[in-house]
Amino acid sequence: MAKELKLMKGNEAIARAMIASGTDGYFGYPITPQSEVMETLMAEKPWETTGMVVLQAESELASINMVYGGAATGKKVATSSSSPGISLMAEGLTYLAGAEIPCVVMNAMRGGPGLGTIQPAQSDYFQSTKGGGHGDYQLYVLAPSSVQEMYDFVFDAWDIAFKYRNPVLILTDGAIGQCMEKCYTRDYVPRWTEEERRAKAPWGTWGKPATRPHNIITSLELDSARQEVFNQKLQKKYAQMKEEDVRFEALNCEDADYIFVAYGTSARICMKSMQLAREKGLKVGLLRPITLYPFPTKQIAELANRVKGMLCVEMSAGQMIEDVKLAADCKIPIEHYGRFGGIIPTPEEVLEALENKIIK
Amino acid sequence: MANLDIVKPENLVYQKSKVLTDAVMHYCPGCGHGTAHRIIAEVIEELGIQDKTIGVSPVGCSVMAYNYFDVDFQEAAHGRAPAVATAIKRLNPDRYVFTYQGDGDLAAIGTAETIHACNRGENITMVFINNAIYGMTGGQMAPTTLLGMKTATTPYGRDQKLNGWPFQVTELLAQLPGTYYVTRQSVHTPANVRKAKAALKKAFENQKLQKGVSFVEIVSSCNSGWKMTPVQANKWMEENMFPQYPLGDIKVDGELVKK
Numbered sequence: 001m002a003k004e005l006k007l008m009k010g011n012e013a014i015a016r017a018m019i020a021s022g023t024d025g026y027f028g029y030p031i032t033p034q035s036e037v038m039e040t041l042m043a044e045k046p047w048e049t050t051g052m053v054v055l056q057a058e059s060e061l062a063s064i065n066m067v068y069g070g071a072a073t074g075k076k077v078a079t080s081s082s083s084p085g086i087s088l089m090a091e092g093l094t095y096l097a098g099a100e101i102p103c104v105v106m107n108a109m110r111g112g113p114g115l116g117t118i119q120p121a122q123s124d125y126f127q128s129t130k131g132g133g134h135g136d137y138q139l140y141v142l143a144p145s146s147v148q149e150m151y152d153f154v155f156d157a158w159d160i161a162f163k164y165r166n167p168v169l170i171l172t173d174g175a176i177g178q179c180m181e182k183c184y185t186r187d188y189v190p191r192w193t194e195e196e197r198r199a200k201a202p203w204g205t206w207g208k209p210a211t212r213p214h215n216i217i218t219s220l221e222l223d224s225a226r227q228e229v230f231n232q233k234l235q236k237k238y239a240q241m242k243e244e245d246v247r248f249e250a251l252n253c254e255d256a257d258y259i260f261v262a263y264g265t266s267a268r269i270c271m272k273s274m275q276l277a278r279e280k281g282l283k284v285g286l287l288r289p290i291t292l293y294p295f296p297t298k299q300i301a302e303l304a305n306r307v308k309g310m311l312c313v314e315m316s317a318g319q320m321i322e323d324v325k326l327a328a329d330c331k332i333p334i335e336h337y338g339r340f341g342g343i344i345p346t347p348e349e350v351l352e353a354l355e356n357k358i359i360k
Numbered sequence: 361m362a363n364l365d366i367v368k369p370e371n372l373v374y375q376k377s378k379v380l381t382d383a384v385m386h387y388c389p390g391c392g393h394g395t396a397h398r399i400i401a402e403v404i405e406e407l408g409i410q411d412k413t414i415g416v417s418p419v420g421c422s423v424m425a426y427n428y429f430d431v432d433f434q435e436a437a438h439g440r441a442p443a444v445a446t447a448i449k450r451l452n453p454d455r456y457v458f459t460y461q462g463d464g465d466l467a468a469i470g471t472a473e474t475i476h477a478c479n480r481g482e483n484i485t486m487v488f489i490n491n492a493i494y495g496m497t498g499g500q501m502a503p504t505t506l507l508g509m510k511t512a513t514t515p516y517g518r519d520q521k522l523n524g525w526p527f528q529v530t531e532l533l534a535q536l537p538g539t540y541y542v543t544r545q546s547v548h549t550p551a552n553v554r555k556a557k558a559a560l561k562k563a564f565e566n567q568k569l570q571k572g573v574s575f576v577e578i579v580s581s582c583n584s585g586w587k588m589t590p591v592q593a594n595k596w597m598e599e600n601m602f603p604q605y606p607l608g609d610i611k612v613d614g615e616l617v618k619k
Contacts, residue, residue, distance in 0.1 A: 053450045058476035062443040069444030070451045072434050205432035207412050216426045218435035
C-alpha cells in the first residue's frame, strides 16, 4: 500500500481506505448498493497483511453490535450498510453514542421508505442528523461527493471518532458508492500496537491490569440526576464539534446572487447547473456542506445576508432544507428541489428549478 | 472464646473472591445470580486470568453484573451479547471472553446472535441463566417458561396453543458443530454449586483450545417472579424445571453425550 493513482469504485475506496488507515476490524452484512465494501475486503485478505479482522455477520443487528464490542476494546472498528440496514443498526448506533465509543459507519443511501429501491437517494438525512435511534445523541456526519473523498474521509473519520469518542457516519449514496473515478491512495498508516491502543483508549475493555480499576462500557445510568449530567456532557461535546469541526465547500459564492445548497451526489449535479447558469450570465454559487452534523449554519447565515435566494437540491422530499431555513432565519426565499426513489436530477432541470422557484 | 480470637488468618476457611468487587449485589434474596457470579469469579481467580478477562452483561436482572466483577466489562443491548463478544474475542484472541445472559436475552430477542455465535464456533464462554421468567420487568413469560406456568403475561398458565412450547435452546445449540462443550447445571445445593463451578472452569479453560463455544446453562430459581419463598422455589425447581431441563453434560469435547 503506497501512494498511487488508481481507478476505483466509491465502495472499493472505502474498503481500501479502511485497510490503509490501520483499521483493526470490519463487520458487515451484504446489502445493495454497497456490498463491494466487504467483497473488496474479503478479496484483499488484510488479515494476512495488516492483521485487520473481517467478518460477515448474520445481520446488521449483529454487525453493529460486533462494532460495539470490538470498538469498546479501543480498536478501530468499522461497518457499512445501506438505508434498510442502517435502520436495523439504529439500536446499536444509540448504544455506541451513549457509551461514547469511537467507530466508523458508512451508509450508501438508497431510495425508501421500506425496502424501497436499490437506486441512489438522499432520504436518510433526518435519520443521520436528527437521531435514527432513541435518545439525545448525535453522530458526526461526513458527506463525500467523490470517490476521492470516500477514500480520504475514512482517515479523517478515525481522527474525529477518537477526538470526540463518538461514532462517525460517512453518509453517501448508491451513485458515489458505485461510480468509478480516479483516486489517489495513501501510504499505509500502521495499526496501533498494544501500547498505542492502551494509550489512545485508556477507557477500553482490553483487560484490567493491577494498576487501574476495571473499565466498564455501558450506556445504563438509572440515577436520573447522574443521567442528566451525562447528557449535559454529551451536549457539550456536540457543541465543541460545532465550534471546531464544521466542514463545507463554497464555490463561486463571493459574487453570487443565488446559491445552491447541496451535498454528495446532488452537489455534483449542482456544480454543472452552476456552470450552465454562469454561461447564461446568472451569478450562481454553491455551498456544499461536507459535515451534515455539525451543519455549516454560520456560513449559510452569513450568505443569507448578501444573496437573493437559495435553492436546496436533495434527492429527497426536502430534509436538509429545514436546517438551511433555520440557519437563514427567513431572511431570503429558500426553496427545495428534489427527486425521489432513485432518480438523480439533471443539471438542466435543477437550473430550471432555480429560475422558476427563486429567480422568477 | 470471643469473636476477635477467632478472626485470624490461620482460621480462615472461606472468603469472597478477589475478582468480586465490594459492591452490594442488587439481586433478591434466594436468587441464583449471586452464587453464579461468585463461582465465575472464583474460576477467573483460580485460573489467574483476571487481567485477561472481558465480560459481557445482558439486559435483564444481571444487566449490572459489571458492578460486581472486578474485570473489564461491557453491557450489551438486549440479546446482542454473543455478537459483542464475537468481536471482542476476534480482535483480542489472547483474552478470555465470556457472556452472561438470561433466558429472555439469550433465547428470545437474541436467538439469532446466540445461534450464529455458536455456529461460527467463537472461542468464548457463554453462561446462560435459565429461570423461566423475565425477572427484571416483573415476571412475564420467557421462552423457557413451562407449560401451565403462571406469569404476568400468562396469568392462566402458559398455553401451548397460545404461546408455543418451552424452548430447549441448550439442546438445540449442542447440535451445532461450533459448540465444543455444552452442559446444564444448577446452584441450589452445595453439591450442585461445586459441579457448576467445575463446569465453568472447564468452559473457561476450553478457550485455550480454540475449538468453539463452551456453553454453561444454569437452571436457576426466581422466587420473586415465581412468587414463592426461596425454599419453596428450590423445591419447585427440582420438581418442575429439572424434568423439562435435565441437569448434566450434553456435549463434551465436541461429542454429544449418549444418554
